Amino acid sequence: MNKEQLFEQIKAKRSFLCIGLDTDILKIPAHLKDTSDPIFAFNKEIVDATHDLCVAYKPNLAFYESQGVAGWVALEKTVNYIREKYPEQFIIADAKRGDIGNTSNLYARAFFDHMDFDAVTVAPYMGEDSVKPFMTYLDRWVILLALTSNKGAFDFQFLKDEKSGDQLFESVLKTSQNWGTTDNLMYVVGATKAENLEGIREIAPDHFLLVPGVGAQGGSLQEVAKYGMNEHCGLLVNSSRAIIYASAEENFAAKAREAAMDVQVDMEELLLEADLL
Template sequence: MNKAELFQQIRKKESFLCVGLDTDIQKIPRNLLDTSDAIFAFNKEIIDATHDLAVAYKPNLAFYESMGVNGWNSLEKTVNYIRYKYPEIFIIADAKRGDIGNTSALYARAFFDTMDFDAVTVAPYMGEDSVKPFFTYVGKWVILLALTSNKGADDFQYVEEGGEKLFEKVIKKSQEWSNEDNMMYVVGATRAEMLSDIRKIAPNHFLLVPGVGAQGGSLAEVARYGMNSECGLLVNSSRQIIYASTGDDFAKKAREAALEVQKEMAELLKKYLK
């Protein structure tokens, strides 16, 4: 999926919502545990209930890797289901990979060839050769960790040298590797005011913004500081939507939660896009 196609989906759905499929076997409704694949059964219902409100889904791989082979099978079935049923949806592997070149090449093959994700999150702190292999796949996206929403981000990402913070250096340097047509940045919603500084460095890139909802980030603030002329935002919400209910009505409640977010997004798009 290219940038124009992604923006077309945003316009069509009046939404820049990414639903995080952080599916925890210990939190899903107990009745699903009787199915042959409880994780996939949960994901399928969430996807069916929210597909017209979301432009992207983002499975966090930790939730699947923690279950070993069964978890990987559930993940693969989830991706295949989206591809078959809702092919317009953008699918992100929240994997946070990054290693020496030949290892990164295999990670890229896993997520782009074997699993057919549209994008993968990558940690850039080993430098160019650890990221470059991901850029060799035409039509695929690399989403670099730039400024995260966790408390520990202060330990390194804000370290300043010569008037430049580390996360700013990462964004500037990475633009030598590729461009806004296949590279995005992760920027936490709890750091919304920093989005204006990031937009000075990367005005045209899409930003993947976690932290809205359960983590306390403000959607209005994210749009205020981070939206550009093509929206340029994918805002992720996970727990607020997929765990809106732990009962048999979980899919219905997930849709209601997603709809509430989508309605706010529609108003923000009208406000900021000409």
């Protein structure tokens, strides 16, 4: 899926919502825990209830890896189910990988050849040769960590280079654009750092941004759209806990749909205001 195809999905769904499938076995409704695969059972109902309101799903791999082999099986079943039932969806592996080139090549093979994800989140710390192997796959994406939503972002990401005057996250944005294109490279920019989006858009005006932190983490959708939206929308705004854990009862999927619809309605209004629909 290239940038234009992603934008077509945004217009068709009137939404730029990405739903994070951060499926915690300790938080899913009790009635699912007696099923043969509780994680997949939960994901399936969430996806069936929300697929028309979002353009992407983002499983965070830590929630699956923590369950060992059973977690990996549930993850693969989830991806296969979305592919079969809702092939228009953009599926992101929130894996935050990044290693020397030959290891990154194997990570890319795992996520793109074996698991059939559209995109994978990658840490840029080890530089170009650790990122490039993911970019050799046609119609697949690297989502590079640029400015994250956690408190620890201030430990390194805002450090300033004395010669250039750039903060570290700005250097990441400027340097990495030589590694890919707007059709295979997007950036993670946390919604809790929305005040930096205007400057980020000056550096990377045409790239898609994956924006976590709206919802349970308190980021403002309106602020993100105001400073981050471009002529192709250019945003995938992620919400995880606020949607998938809207209820812990048997009606959890219906409540998740209600929560997703609240976000979608706001997104539709923002797209209309930007004259993108």
